[in-house]
Amino acid sequence: MPLPPSQPRKHLHTRHVECHGFEREDGLFDIEGRMTDIKTYDIDNQDRGGQIKAGEPIHNMSIRLTMDLDFNIHGVEAVIDDSPFNICPSIASRLKMLEGKQIKPGWNRMLKELFAGSQGCTHLTELLGPIATTAFQATGTARRKREGNSSRPAAAGRLINSCHALSQSSEVVQRFWPDSYQPETGDSER
Template identity: 50%
Template sequence: MPLSTPVARKEMHTRIVTCKGYLREDDLWDIEGHMVDTKPYRFENIDRGGHIEAEEPLHGMWIRLTINDRMIVQDAEASIDFSPYNHCPKINPDYKKLIGLSMGLGWNKQVRTLFRGTAGCTHLTELLGPMATTAFQTVFSGRNEGRKVEGKAEMGIKPKERPALLNSCHSYAPTSPVILRHWPDYYEGDEDL
């Protein structure tokens, strides 16, 4: 169901974030994030020759993280194709600091600590949030496709092991019919669903 009809309005800014996950031939995973900001009008900008045209990217940024099956970052690369200042791309090499971090619990906090304030690019750092959920979806779906992952069960979860997804969102609440269907040992709701 779409959103309700808005009041009359004028578009002022568009941000497009695209995240993709890939299984590499060396059995590692690449997670790529791309962000583009545009405006529907021309505006002044000294570093870009005096102005930025309407619909020309104000920001155009990429990050690629290579991770293993445990979602530990093995390599990191950042690239800024478009930015409002010529100085912005100088931060790209600093994103190598992500190597060795786990994209699991605490990821966003670690990222905010590493790249707080002048230690990072606000937009590259923001991109790392949706990349983490993309990584989870990529690795989890790869496991579900029957790929053997470091000796784990086909679904990535042993039958009596507490599901990692438990309490992670509304549908994974212990009282949800989703938990009853997939992990009945962890279901805490009304059995009469």
């Protein structure tokens, strides 16, 4: 169902985030993400020849994480093709600090610690969030095959209570992980 109609308005900005997951021939996985920010009007910008024209990306950046099925990061590539300041692309190589790290609970906290303030790029750090969820989605089938069950969703432990649909009292948990299901015991809709 689409959003309900809005009040009359003027389109100003589009942020586009796109992520892709690839299985490599060597058994590793490449997870790639790209983010663009585009205005519908010209903006003044000294570092880009005086102006960034409407429709030209203010930000255009990409990241590739190479990882295994345990979410261990083996390689990182990051590029900033368009930015509002000439200095921006020089921070991209700092993401190499992720090599040897693992996507796991606490991922966002770790990113904030590694790339806080002047030690990183806000936009590249933001892009790593959807890249991590894409990694989880892209490797699901391979992880289930490794666990010997290609039809059942991933192990319950890390999923139970991670969202509304996966509440320990939901019909989804009752269907897929009956051992983890716990019916509601009281009136929680007050």
